[in-house]
Every structure is written in C-alpha cells, then in structure tokens.
Amino acid sequence: MANAPALAIDGAEPIRSRPFPAWPVFDASDEAAVLDALRSGRWGSRLGEGYGRAFTERLETMHRCRRAIATANGTVALEVALKAVGVQPLDEVIVPAYTFLATATAVTTLGAIPVFADIDPATYTLDPASVATRVSSRTRAIVPVHIAGQPADMDGIIGVATTHGLRVVEDAAQAIGAAWRGRGVGAIGDAGTFSFQSSKNLNAGEGGAIVTDDDTIADRAWSLANCGRSPGGTWYQHEVAGSNHRLTEVQAALLVAQIARLPDQMMRRERSARLLESGLRDIPGLSTQSRPEGVTTHARHLFVIRYDASAFGDRPRSWFIRAMRAEGIPCSPGYEIPLHRMPGVLAARRTWSEIARATGRAIDIPTDPDAEDLPNTDRASREEGVWLGQSLLLGSDADMADVITAARRIREWCDSSS
Ligand SMILES: Cc1ncc(COP(=O)(O)O)c(C=O)c1O
Secondary structure: OOOOOOOHHHOOOOOOOOOOOOOOOOOHHHHHHHHHHHHHOOOOOOOOOHHHHHHHHHHHHHOOOOEEEEEOOHHHHHHHHHHHOOOOOOOEEEEEOOOOOHHHHHHHHOOOEEEEEOEOOOOOOEOHHHHHHHOOOOEEEEOOEOHHHOOOOHHHHHHHHHHHOOEEEEEOOOOOOOEEOOEEOOOOOOEEEEEOOOOOOOOOOOOEEEEEOOHHHHHHHHHHHEOOOOOOOOOOOOOOOOOEOOOOHHHHHHHHHHHHOHHHHHHHHHHHHHHHHHHHOOOOOEEEOOOOOOEEEOOOOEEEEEEOHHHHOOOOHHHHHHHHHHOOOOOEOOOOOOHHHOHHHHHHHHHHHHHHHHOOOOOOOOOOHHHOOOHHHHHHHHHHEEEEEOOHHHOOHHHHHHHHHHHHHHHHHHHHHO
C-alpha cells in the first residue's frame, strides 16, 4: 500500500494533459471544393450530376458495386434500403441490440418489428447462430451492423439468409473503408448503408449513402429518396409515396474532398489500433475486440476495450473510465443501454404489440427485456465495453503509448491497493 502509484483520479499528476488530435480535419482542398459548390449556385442535389455524382462514383468504385445513392443521413439510408428490399409493416427484421438506435428505429419507422439477436462475446458483432434462432415465418431481413468499423461475420449472416430466403441490409454506418474477405462492406448483402455524420471517419456534418449491386433495389431506393420520382419521369410525377432524403451539393463537395484523405487516415488509425492491441492485451483484465480471419480491413471507427472488473478489484467500468479520463485519456462506455432495454424501442414495441392484438394477428412481440436471451449484449453494454474514438487513433505512436501507460498505471494501483 505504501508504494502504491497514485492516480490522477486521486489528485496525482495525470499521464498527459495534451489533447489528442482534433476532429474534423480539413484543409484548402475542402475549402476549395465547398467554395466551388457554393459558386456553382446549385446547392441542392443535382440528381446524378456534379459533386453528388462524383461522390457516388467513388463509392461505387470503392465497393465494386453497380450503384450508390447519396442520402441526407445514415438513418434515412437504412429506412430507404429496408423498404427498397421489400420490408413491409409487421414484417420482422433481425438486428443486434448492441448498436445505435437508428438500426432498430429504421425498422419501426416502416411499421416493421425489430427482433433482437445476440452479439458474439469477443467480436461484438451479430452472432449468426443467435440470428438463426430468431428466424420465424414473418422474418423478412437481417441487418448486420459493422460495429466500431469491424465487419460482421458476413459468411455466417449470408448463410442464414440464404437458408431462409431473407434479405440482408448491412448497417455500415461506422465502417466506410472496411472489407470482409477483400470486399468493401455494404454491397456484400442485398444493400448496405453508410453515415457521414460529424463523428464518422468520413464526415460532411450530416450525410448518408446506400450501396447495392442490384439495379431493381437501386431504382426503388433512388425513387423512395427522391419524392417517389422515377429517373425518366417529370418533376411532378411521383410513382411511389417516397420522401425527400437527398444530400445537398455542398455536402457532396465536402465528401469528395474528405474521401481523398481517407486512405492515409485509415493507415494511421490501423497502426495506432495495432499498437493499442498489443500494449493493452498485456494488462490483465483488459482485452480488445477480437478480429475474425474474414476481416481483411477494419475501418477503426472505435477502438473497443473489454473491461473485466474482477481484475480491477471489482471496481465497475464507470470507475475505470473516470480514472482513464483523469489520466488525460478520453474514453466512454459507449452503448450503455442496449436497444432491447431502450425506452424508445420498448414504447414502439408496445405499440406494435397492441396493433397486433387489435387486428387479431398472432404475433408475439416481446415487451419484457429481462425475458430476452441476450447475455453477451447485456455484458458488453452494461459492464464491459469501453470505447476510444477514431480521432484519438489519428494520434502519434507516443500518444498511443500514453493510453497504454494510463491503463497499466490504473491496473497496478488496483493490484497494490487490494
Ligand atoms: C450503427 C449506426 N447506424 C445508423 C446510424 C445513423 O446514422 P446518422 O446519424 O447519419 O443518421 C449511426 C450513426 O451514429 C450508427 O452508428
């Protein structure tokens, strides 16, 4: 006890007080592109021309897919993609509960029912074996989420989908640039969606996209996101009840500039993540998101640490996070409330439950989260997951060494004070 290294949480000098790299990153190339779009005088979507076209062409090349459609954000990209693959009211869609709210609300917005399957305890991505147990006669689609930028087990997911004749819509909001067996995520399933919201590795403040290799899905998605218009139709001819989910030309210009620096940023993040993996794995009680061999590129949107409180004298994750922050390391618990326990999702489920009962449909919609069998999701959300953000990974090797030193200092203090 006498030699215990003091922690910054108790008032000792922190490991670091310098900030990690700021986000977003931009330079004269972004300014020039945005100015060019402004001066063009055409600020809305140019529907297949201009920066919008240039950006979607980049996405098509990157994903070796036939079509990309830019949207206003990642949430509506998911809604449109699900609708475009044929999801209808009261269909079931299997999703993880360890994800951002939109993965489930994109389903409920369509009047369909999200059914939660568990994640793999080591990768934190959707577990195909759990998905298989959730399939029913009403299941229409599966939404694997490439969480933290790591591709989900697409072999397993496509396998379940093929067996049961289901659609696959990849939620790649966090995973631009990631690849599964060499193929960019997004167009491995029937369709996939991205987010370009402020925190994302490719950022235009807000923005989204859908990619697909299927022209029928692409045409439907384009129409649904463009007020129900059709490519050959007139402006006020609306073939389906679509909505306006278009991306502006100014945002597209920013994305064209931003995407040019993505490969360099990805290399930097990957190097940092590898350093963190090897350094943190030596610390008893800490492990990191494990990487299946099918993951050829991890987009490194988040760096996930798995915290085992028993190795830290049973101090809860919230204490570890406070201790790391005090040492100058920004980190967070991430999704503390899994979606099967999220009040907004529960409210939507209760509504569908009542609708099903009132219309005499024998649909059993779970409304008690404790009755759902999602142990890995609960552990990751409530006890284990600690996130470092992507901009921290843009730091130097010395910055990563500080993260490891802080974690080691905290662990050693726990040892000496137990
Ligand atoms: C997994 C996931 N899906 C969907 C979204 C929704 O994207 P947006 O914020 O652009 O609507 C996000 C954004 O955080 C996300 O992380």
